Amino acid sequence: MKVGEIFTAERIVMGGTGFRYAPVRLTGEVALLSSETIELEPGKCGAPEIQRFTFQCLRPGKAEIQFARFRSFEMDTVIFEEVLPFTVEAATDNQLAALGGWSPFEAVSPEDRLVFRKAMEGFVGVKYEPEKVSKQIVNGVNFRFFCYGHPAVQGEHTFPAIVKIYVAPGGEAHITEIQRVVL
Incomplete structure (x- = not known):
């Protein structure tokens, strides 16, 4: 990953079960930009859904992300995924200035x-x-x-x-x- 790079992580949940994912650990210079839930079969009760999380690398260095699966009404059964470590590399000025590329925050x-x-x-x-x-x-x-x-x-x-x-x-x-x- 490079500074300024935007990436997504997706998790699949079954609609109607109450289970959701959330990033519970976000270390280093990485920011959560947005999250959304996408219905795979709109209008169908209990159909699978995708939770999409969008992140951006802000500065060079080591970073970590960890997700947890939970039900908001049953917080004693939270399931933590493995920590995902990665390194954010410095981007060159040419990469940051490229037409259409986002600068780091x-x-x-x-x-x-x-x-x-x-x-x-x-x-x-x-x-x-x-x-x-x-x-x-x-x-x-x-x-x-x-x-x-x-x-x-x-x-x-x-x-x-x-x-x-x-x-x-x-x-x-x-x-x-x-x-x-x-x-």
Whole structure:
């Protein structure tokens, strides 16, 4: 694996059983970008489903991922898989700058904050605070901001999320997607 590389891990679960997988160990410079459940036979009760987890390598070094299978109503029967160790290698500048390739997540610059603020103008209900940013050069620039969302409700209810923003050449910044990060 190289810095900036995005990869997925999939697990199959039987629908209706209550079993789910979750990454329970994530060490090194690897980030969980998203998770989703895909029905293999939509509408069919009890059909198998795929849980897909998407990760990105952030920095060089050793990393580990471990998944656990569990039922939320039966936490005393958690089954831990083996730890998957791997090494993240440094990417060359040419690999990172390649058209269509995502950069690793890095600190948010003042210019990045301006793009984020412009795209979020008029957005209500949740205030997002950008922590890190990753960019992809296409016909324009795609941004992925790792944020913490603060919903406009009483109490402390922050959650991690990825806010995706696109800026066309010479155009305005606009939100293309907001994904809540589910751990």
